[in-house]
Amino acid sequence: MKEIGVGVIGTAFMGKAHSIAYAAAGTAFGGGLRPRLELLCDINPERAERKRIEMGFARATSDYMDVVNDPRVDLISVCVPNSVHKEISVAALKAGKHVWCEKPMATNVQEAQEMLDAARESDCQTMLGYNYTQNPLVQSARQLIEEGVIGRVTGFHGIYDVDNEADAGRPHSWRMSREASGTGANADVMCHLVSIAHFMAGSEISRLVGDYDTVHKERADPKNPGQTLTVDNDDVCTALAHFESGIKGTLRVSRVAWGRKCGLKWEIHGSEGMICHDQERLNELKLYTRSDDPRQQGFKTILSGPNHEPYDAFLPNGGHTLGFIDVKTCELHSLLKAIETGKPTWPSFEDGMKIENVMDAIDRSALSGQWVDV
Amino acid sequence: MKEIGVGVIGTAFMGKAHSIAYAAAGTAFGGGLRPRLELLCDINPERAERKRIEMGFARATSDYMDVVNDPRVDLISVCVPNSVHKEISVAALKAGKHVWCEKPMATNVQEAQEMLDAARESDCQTMLGYNYTQNPLVQSARQLIEEGVIGRVTGFHGIYDVDNEADAGRPHSWRMSREASGTGANADVMCHLVSIAHFMAGSEISRLVGDYDTVHKERADPKNPGQTLTVDNDDVCTALAHFESGIKGTLRVSRVAWGRKCGLKWEIHGSEGMICHDQERLNELKLYTRSDDPRQQGFKTILSGPNHEPYDAFLPNGGHTLGFIDVKTCELHSLLKAIETGKPTWPSFEDGMKIENVMDAIDRSALSGQWVDV
Amino acid sequence: MKEIGVGVIGTAFMGKAHSIAYAAAGTAFGGGLRPRLELLCDINPERAERKRIEMGFARATSDYMDVVNDPRVDLISVCVPNSVHKEISVAALKAGKHVWCEKPMATNVQEAQEMLDAARESDCQTMLGYNYTQNPLVQSARQLIEEGVIGRVTGFHGIYDVDNEADAGRPHSWRMSREASGTGANADVMCHLVSIAHFMAGSEISRLVGDYDTVHKERADPKNPGQTLTVDNDDVCTALAHFESGIKGTLRVSRVAWGRKCGLKWEIHGSEGMICHDQERLNELKLYTRSDDPRQQGFKTILSGPNHEPYDAFLPNGGHTLGFIDVKTCELHSLLKAIETGKPTWPSFEDGMKIENVMDAIDRSALSGQWVDV
Amino acid sequence: MKEIGVGVIGTAFMGKAHSIAYAAAGTAFGGGLRPRLELLCDINPERAERKRIEMGFARATSDYMDVVNDPRVDLISVCVPNSVHKEISVAALKAGKHVWCEKPMATNVQEAQEMLDAARESDCQTMLGYNYTQNPLVQSARQLIEEGVIGRVTGFHGIYDVDNEADAGRPHSWRMSREASGTGANADVMCHLVSIAHFMAGSEISRLVGDYDTVHKERADPKNPGQTLTVDNDDVCTALAHFESGIKGTLRVSRVAWGRKCGLKWEIHGSEGMICHDQERLNELKLYTRSDDPRQQGFKTILSGPNHEPYDAFLPNGGHTLGFIDVKTCELHSLLKAIETGKPTWPSFEDGMKIENVMDAIDRSALSGQWVDV
16 A cells, blocks of 8 residues: 655645545555645644644645645645635646645636646646535446436536525625625536536536526625625526537526525436436435336435445445545545546546636626627 | 306316316305306217216317307316417407416417407406416415515526426327427426416516427337438427516426426525425425524425415315315316406416417527527 | 215215215216215204205205115215214115215224124125225335235334324313223324225234323313313324234324324335335335346335326326325225125225224223233 | 544444544544544454554554553444454453443343443443434434423334345345344344434333344355255344333334335424434434414424534535544544543443343343333
């Protein structure tokens, strides 16, 4: 078993998730590359050291360039705000490090392109944290589709609703400003849905018409009591889409959908069946195929289990439930295999760029009121 | 209790459903107008007489004008193919009969307009059989919305998937020809979804962009073995929509969605909550409102019961399940009240015209690739 | 099409349901015997006449013996309180009338035996209103079991929870008195569950141990404010059971289970699969059979449809939802066929007696604390 | 942050789960005791060393006494077959080590008592791996009950069905022999259900009647082709139970229930509401409380989220899904707090003994056909 030294930049939610994944991967998967928790970076030196101890890293730093330049680090997790994804990823790739970057790729297509260029110029593997595609059950669904279980893919329909900003009483923030953060639900939520669309359909979106809605148009100005500020980006983002393969589909996301906590629901329609998934029940897949006996036709509810690889790295029996962090560990496993074999995994920066292009096209279409090419 | 003489034209599925509703209404609701099964019409005289006996009508005929002109008939059910809705409805209205016409209203907007004109010129009540809006639980949902339970309505999203034509092995039929039947899923399926959109949102769609897809582009020619015919209307129909009230939404329907038998699912998003419904579980409503205790927040699954009027006309206890035909009886009850009081019910021909206009706008948009006004 | 004259005794919930079923049966089923609504009986003459008009009967009476003796009546519905089931049913059978009696059969096994004796001495058909067994989907489940779809039946487990008496604030009533009404949940709720157990298992319960619980032991005395009365029968009733076929099972019912409106849930375990049903979703059946591909194994959710006879008597397409009253009409259809063919249907008074015996055995066991033979 | 040296004995499923929990706990929870992976034990020396590297332990051994006697180890995980739980746990406790032992406690009550005696004589903390009680959502449910959200607890009903042995084609094994492994489903499955019953009801079972069934009575003898061996312990185990608090309930488990992968479902009935949980959807809780508006009454589906402590140690947003291993980490966290504070956690060996006593009482009752005291 070979080791690979890893550095994590950022210690919030995603830094934590990456760190647990690094700590668990060897035990879960055995064989392959075993991560060695080498260097942890947080902009706050005191927190960096405290988290280092909690998380079990060998060393800590508050300067991300220390990670980039560390000879004992071969793989870097970029778990910082989107606005610095490009800067760090490019530096890491130039220093010859593999990069595991959280989603979305960047704040605009220009930055994403710079990241892609850096990846192309390097010999390193890259991966974006579109983790919902890494669920063993979702990967298994993809396999089933490729095996023809639902026939020819004929359509993709997806929704991703969350209620993070549903409360009209939440004050204005940088997320609600086009200048400060770019698009709203499009950037934050749609990117996940596009990743699923591309992965599950096995084809990319090539043409679309998009629309925006801002449901809470004014929000309290946190700095000026009694005043409000205008929300000038999208709470809701929708699109009709054509894929390169010729199929069509729909996408809609909202950040103001009360009651939806992780409401990513998608359906793949096929000429012989249908597969559906709801991320709030990540361990369940719905599958409809034609039945010989018309009295017995219906959607199956498939529970994730050891036949949905690599579920069995975690649990020997079905129905025992994988969680978000287990799926993150699967994601890492996929990246480690790519590093070991030199064969890219999905979604690399190449794949991420295509996702960014769709979000950009939705933005152009929503602003122009026209169908546009991606 | 006053009686009202009724005539039913057509004895297939909908003729049957109307007839059972007429026979059950007095028992279920008591009071009000009691239907008297006067005259049944089927184009086939022999079947007309047989069905008359089975269904308990006083007399039968094979000529719909007999029904139109019968002095003992005050209310006429139009349960025949869409292509003759206009002809019969206009004749009935001119003869001073109330009309209960199945959906969609007609095969194009010109015919629908003629029907509307006839209704406007008469003193009669009209109703279109958009029965999913007549479900006591759905009506109750509408009331709850009006009472502000989910705050301000902020969005409508609806799907109606069926698998009637999902099997690629089904031969070509008139339904798959634009010339013979007009649009496909748009006409057959979308009309129901638009009725729900208008009813639940409390506002009409005013602008939209639509798209079509034909999933099975060639089907076996039933008359020429080994030959195929082209399907030149839509298997799938989607739209992004703006409503007069200012809210936005999405609609999509398919007639080739494997596994969906009556897959009409809709969500009303509100500023303080959400309501969802799935027609395949017509006795369940999902409601999310904010909870004082964050540990207790979640969607409620509300079972239809006696507090959802007029459920109690059928059953005294909740959870005992209404069916499609009970809802049809509720629909009739609503029309009978309109006749009794002279106050129109929803959806009259006025309301139906607005639904037809949306379907027409989707067609124009899908063909032109442009956003269009309804 | 032959007619059969029917009389209904009782005009409350079940009188209504029977009357709608009689009015709908001809239209729904065609062919066979067509009910003719001849004579309606209500103890209150004024209500009898009012209901007669609403319900469309030819004549009304306030004396049930008028129905029993009416030469134009061949089939009598007994829709009155349990305490008079015996008296009326025995009189009707002696007068040569077929009897459709609501459940439970009687208030004790002696009365039930008298009813059975009268049925045996007559040439008439009898049926008890255990309607949950008449659901086309449940009947289809029984067929599938007989065809071996889940292998050998290995167990039956059922629950029937309702919340009719869950509110501790409800005052004492005759239902809560052993003297006035016999057992509590055992009589009211368990009888339905036993009917399902016998029907689905295809075998009767022969030995059991039962237990009672009274959750709300004192309730307000409605006649003496501030006083309470003791509830001396069962709110909850449970049993472990052995069936004649050798399989074992469990049964539990409650009348104080908050949130359950019609919470009848049962599972048939088999050597090769499992079937489950929940009455609150009467149009859905869950079926698990072994799958060739372990990635595709899961319970199917089967929606009722035209392949589950006689669903197609009501609706041509699946997923359109049957309701309680439709199922009541199916029940009637089964009885009409029995009358026509002279072959008993299930559950006749023979079958009902076996259900009563189980309830009696549960009572004996719960009081004695011993396993008992039925 | 203080460290605690840990040793894990056993490297199969549970050894893995404990090891990942140890590696993740510091990162997830911060603060408190941080596990240091000190010594790993597997009976096979080669595997011990290989697993040591994969799992990140400092040292490995094939002799469990090395772990027991290691001065750098303070907490020992017992993840070996049930038959050696006693031997190792007693040795560990005598050596002054805290013990985290997998369930069930032992193979009979005598052994369990020895373990309890050893725990009582030590100053160490003990915990049994009844992990389903450690789910943050389940713990939160317990809190809600204690706060009176569903009023007074009035009943507990639980099921735990799995299909591990459902296939009649599986050959005979030691698990199916009373001599080799004691009871069947009672020992393997019922113990979990009893742990939930005691935890959720807040009271222990004191009296019961139990029953056994063996569904597959003969199985292929793996050593003698064509021969079979008798299964002489229980495939199915059921009980009616009385609790010390006065409430009553039911329990049933099966190891031959096709389609159930982790089918642990329980309901707590209350005088003002109900709470239900299904382990196959471990991130969902069903809660019914009375509603002011009868149109809005229904069960809520509550998704686990940051308000259900300590969910937020893993994920900041609701609906993102915890998995089995996260719950195992919560379990560890509870034990670490006990070690830190000196206050026992639930379920200690004291609590485990009460669970063993119930399983023993079920066995006595099933064999004698009598109600028995626990």
